[in-house]
Each structure stands twice: as structure tokens, then as C-alpha cells.
Amino acid sequence: MSHFANIAEFEPDLNGAGLRIGIVVARFNSNIGEGLLSGAVAELAERGVVDGDIRIATVPGALEIPLVLQAMARSGKYDALVALGAVIRGETYHFEIVSNEMAAGITRVQLDTGVPLANGVLTTEDDDQALARMNVKGRECAACAIEMANLLKVLR
Ligand code: INI
Numbered sequence: 001m002s003h004f005a006n007i008a009e010f011e012p013d014l015n016g017a018g019l020r021i022g023i024v025v026a027r028f029n030s031n032i033g034e035g036l037l038s039g040a041v042a043e044l045a046e047r048g049v050v051d052g053d054i055r056i057a058t059v060p061g062a063l064e065i066p067l068v069l070q071a072m073a074r075s076g077k078y079d080a081l082v083a084l085g086a087v088i089r090g091e092t093y094h095f096e097i098v099s100n101e102m103a104a105g106i107t108r109v110q111l112d113t114g115v116p117l118a119n120g121v122l123t124t125e126d127d128d129q130a131l132a133r134m135n136v137k138g139r140e141c142a143a144c145a146i147e148m149a150n151l152l153k154v155l156r
Contacts, residue, residue, distance in 0.1 A: 010155075012147050012151075013147065013150035013151070013154075014147055015047065015150070016047035016049035017050075018053070019049055019079045019149050020055075020077060020078050021044055021053060021079065021081070021082065021142070021146075021149075022056075022057070022078040022080075022082070023037065023040060023054065023056045023057070023082045023083075023084060024056075024057050024058075024065050024068045024082070025037050025056065025058050025059075025083075025085060026058070026061050026065060026084065026086070026121070027059070027061070028061035028086070029091075029130065032085075032122065032127075032131065032134050035135055035138065036086070036120055036134045036137060036141075038138065039136065039137065039138025039139040039142070040082055040138035040139065040141055040142040041054065041138075042138075042139065043138065043143055044142045044146070047143065047146055049142075055072075057072070061085070061098070062098055063098060063102055065102060065106065065121065066102065066105025066108070067105075069081050069106060069109045069117060070112075073109055073110075073115035073117070074113060078115060079115075079116075079149035079152075079153070080145035080146065080148055080149035082120055083106050083118070083121055083141075084120045084141070085102075085121040085122070086121065087099045087102065087124075088122075088127060089126070090125060090126045095123075102121055103121070103123075106119050107119075114152075116148035116152055118140075118141035118142070118144040118145040118148070120140070122137055
């Protein structure tokens with residue numbers, strides 16, 4: 001839906017057919033990572049991304065995500081990337097460091113490489129919050145990756 005009759009607007013395009021999507025998932029809090037991954041892959045499939053166009057890399061924790069995203073982005077093999085993981089305050093005394101460095105690194109990779117990137121690393125107070133959000137967050141990030149990949153293709 002465009003806002004104005006005489007002003008062109010790029011419509012969100014959520015068709016994933018033909019898009020190549022890379023996913024990086026942290027194994028720390030692995031049950032949450034698995035839930036995020038299930039949601040993301042289900043959403044990609046429902047939106048037309050075929051299994052052969054998806055690659056999954058796992059890393060030990062959230063702090064390792066940006067470097068692997070950077071390598072995948074630089075490879076030129078992906079239209080968009082998705083980062084998945086969980087940083088849970090109740091289980092770490094350096095919650096802020098892990099959360100902030102992870103998020104800053106992910107944003108930096110996106111801007112440095114020009115490859116769109118959806119940040120699906122949950123930062124929560126406890127396990128229950130992460131469990132409640134993992135499926136929807138995985139799905140949202142997959143949809144975000146598709147939309148951003150399509151928008152960037154049009155803009156370029
Ligand atoms: N990594 C996470 O992904 N989530 C966490 O909650 C977490 N905590 O609790 O510390 C965490 N730490 C590990 C970190 O990401 C690195 O793997 C580690 O510091 C080695 O570089």
C-alpha cells in the first residue's frame with residue numbers, strides 16, 4: 001500500500017524465491033538457538049526460499065557471530081544473512097559486554113559490507129523470556145532478511 005497517489009514508493013517484497021540466505025547461530029544457550037533456527041527456517045520455506053539456497057554456520061557464542069557474518073558477507077554468496085543466539089542476563093555477569101559488542105559487531109558488518117543482516121540474537125532477563133520469544137523472533141528475522149534483500153536489489 002502506497003502512502004500517496006503521486007509519489008513512488010518501494011513496496012515491501014517478502015517473496016524469497018531465488019534468494020540465498022546465510023544463517024549464523026550461536027551454540028551458547030543452544031536450546032534457544034535451536035528454537036530460533038526452527039522458526040527462521042520455517043519462515044524462509046514458507047516464503048519460497050529453497051533448502052539448497054540456505055547455509056547454516058554455528059559458532060560457540062554471540063561474540064563469535066560478527067566475524068563469521070563478515071566472512072559470509074564478503075564471500076558474495078548471500079543476498080542476506082541472519083544472526084541467531086541468546087544472551088541471558090541471569091546467566092552472565094558480563095551481560096552488557098556480550099550484548100553490546102555482539103550488536104555493534106553485527107551492525108558494523110552490515111554497513112561495512114552492504115549485505116543486509118537481520119539480528120536475531122535475543123537479549124533477555126531470563127530463560128523464560130527467551131523461550132517465549134524464540135520462535136517468533138526467528139520468523140521475524142527470516143522475513144526481515146528477505147524483505148531487505150529484495151529492497152537492496154531494487155535500490156541497486
Ligand atoms: N554467549 C552467548 O551467546 N550468550 C550468553 O549469554 C553468553 N554469556 O552468558 O556469557 C555468551 N558468552 C560467550 C561469548 O559469546 C563468547 O563465546 C566467549 O566469550 C568466547 O569468546
